[in-house]
Amino acid sequence: MPAKHPVRDREKKFRLLFDENPLPMWVFDPENQKFLEANQAASALYGYTSEEFRTISLGDVQAQAEDFRLTVPNIARHRAKNGRMIDVEIAVHEIEYIGRKAQLAVILDITGRRQLEEQLRQAQKMEAVGMLAGGIAHDFNNLLTIITGYSQLILNNLGPYDRNRHSAEQIMKAGERAAALTKQLLAFSRRQVLQPRVLDLNKLVSSLTTMLQRLIGEDIELRLITHPDLGCVSADPGQVEQILMNLTVNARDAMPKGGVLTVETANVWLDEGYVGRHVAVKPGPYVLLAVSDNGSGMDQATLSRLFEPFFTTKGAGRGTGLGLSTVFGIVKQSGGTVDVYSEPETGTSVKVYLPRIDQPEALEAESLTKQVSRGHETILLVEDDEMVRTLVRETLVRVGYTVLDGTDPLDARRISENYAGPIQLLITDVVMPKVSGRELAAQIVRRRPHIKVLYMSGYTDNAVLNSGILQKEVAFLQKPFTPAALTEKVREVLEGESNGKTRQATE
Numbered sequence: 001m002p003a004k005h006p007v008r009d010r011e012k013k014f015r016l017l018f019d020e021n022p023l024p025m026w027v028f029d030p031e032n033q034k035f036l037e038a039n040q041a042a043s044a045l046y047g048y049t050s051e052e053f054r055t056i057s058l059g060d061v062q063a064q065a066e067d068f069r070l071t072v073p074n075i076a077r078h079r080a081k082n083g084r085m086i087d088v089e090i091a092v093h094e095i096e097y098i099g100r101k102a103q104l105a106v107i108l109d110i111t112g113r114r115q116l117e118e119q120l121r122q123a124q125k126m127e128a129v130g131m132l133a134g135g136i137a138h139d140f141n142n143l144l145t146i147i148t149g150y151s152q153l154i155l156n157n158l159g160p161y162d163r164n165r166h167s168a169e170q171i172m173k174a175g176e177r178a179a180a181l182t183k184q185l186l187a188f189s190r191r192q193v194l195q196p197r198v199l200d201l202n203k204l205v206s207s208l209t210t211m212l213q214r215l216i217g218e219d220i221e222l223r224l225i226t227h228p229d230l231g232c233v234s235a236d237p238g239q240v241e242q243i244l245m246n247l248t249v250n251a252r253d254a255m256p257k258g259g260v261l262t263v264e265t266a267n268v269w270l271d272e273g274y275v276g277r278h279v280a281v282k283p284g285p286y287v288l289l290a291v292s293d294n295g296s297g298m299d300q301a302t303l304s305r306l307f308e309p310f311f312t313t314k315g316a317g318r319g320t321g322l323g324l325s326t327v328f329g330i331v332k333q334s335g336g337t338v339d340v341y342s343e344p345e346t347g348t349s350v351k352v353y354l355p356r357i358d359q360p361e362a363l364e365a366e367s368l369t370k371q372v373s374r375g376h377e378t379i380l381l382v383e384d385d386e387m388v389r390t391l392v393r394e395t396l397v398r399v400g401y402t403v404l405d406g407t408d409p410l411d412a413r414r415i416s417e418n419y420a421g422p423i424q425l426l427i428t429d430v431v432m433p434k435v436s437g438r439e440l441a442a443q444i445v446r447r448r449p450h451i452k453v454l455y456m457s458g459y460t461d462n463a464v465l466n467s468g469i470l471q472k473e474v475a476f477l478q479k480p481f482t483p484a485a486l487t488e489k490v491r492e493v494l495e496g497e498s499n500g501k502t503r504q505a506t507e
Helices: 006-020 040-046 111-156 165-188 201-207 209-216 237-253 272-276 323-333 386-398 409-418 437-447 483-494 500-506
Strands: 025-028 035-038 074-079 085-097 100-109 197-199 220-225 232-235 259-270 284-293 337-343 347-357 378-382 402-406 425-429 452-457 475-478
Touching (some): 035 040, 040 100, 111 386, 201 259, 201 284, 209 220, 209 237, 232 237, 232 347, 237 259, 237 323, 237 347, 378 386, 378 409, 378 437, 386 402, 409 425, 409 437, 425 437, 437 452, 475 483
Parallel strands (some): 378 402, 425 452, 452 475
Antiparallel strands (some): 074 085, 284 347
16 A cells, blocks of 8 residues: 655645635735736635636736735725726735645735725715715705795785886796705605605606707617507606706706717616615616716716716816705605616716606696685694794685684694684694704694694605605695795695595604
């Protein structure tokens, strides 16, 4: 029986462990950094064969200079044979290889982990900025309600040739422009009140074709690729239109010399693999709405900041930088996600994924313009902002209502308990200190089961979103609003169906 050779046995075991190891591994010369060996897993990760590895050195795979003579793990960025960047964690050990000193590197691919970490950091940053933007927009909307409200009241009392009419109209226009800006801030911060319904995106895209063509001009070709059996989504149609318009404008600006803009819809399934690479995305069926161009494209540095509010690559005076941040906020608040693919000088594709639902499209009822009639009912108003409360009270009193106004929920509850006559309507702000509008409405409805409820707010936060206030059957008035919008909404609620559904939503 032949004697065992310990050196050969050791080499055989090393070869087996090295070649078959699921982790990528190298052996390299510490002096000249040349590769001596690479296992199958390393070949799979980097794209080089074992023979090709022996013809290159560490410098050929490093995206930046690194020193791997340390024996503690290093984090590095490498470049595969096809140019793909890989984030890796490397542990280096000194070994003896064929009678010479060498170093063994064990590699862990952490590209996916680093991407998720970066997404999480970005999400946290966006959430912090969103909270700030939402808070500012909420307070600003109260001021805009007062500015636009009193402007309209003044206009109502000015004749067509009054010399002050032009000044009042300019104040109204400035207030409307400011309201549009705060609406974008609220969309980005995901605190905007959405009014979702079941939509067929194919019909929505088709209905906007003429407007989109006008937006992009004659030098850009508009192509529509719609899936014939597209599923439905639950979304606010006005906000989806805003998404499509913002993406179209961005694509147009990326093609100053003309090009092709493609709008595409499709049914897709986001699997566990996709979800594993994206924070806060659930697997399942989605509807894709994609807007693609063959314009200037973006580099990685621009892509990393794309959804930040007020970030723009356009020149001064050409946009606020809120377009894509608005898209991001609307999609996230609608339960979807956004992906952007771009290459410099090649083009950009923005892919919006909205959850697919198994429901038929909701038909939109025809809206008839009605003459707002005067009222006679008694209204309980609660609003913690004194100036907004005064405007609402003056507006309603002018058209015949009796208004009982409370400064806060406790005051409103006291008024309700002590007032002997009937109260037909409660108007309450949603977000108030200590007691929310939902809680106040539930308390008052228990004592006055026939009272109707109209909510108003400048924004919504998680408490409002989870309260049922945004359900379709609940009456809601978005700030800033004009006196005309207020009186029309009040009349609509008072003349509407019984308050049973609203009561159920507030309890």
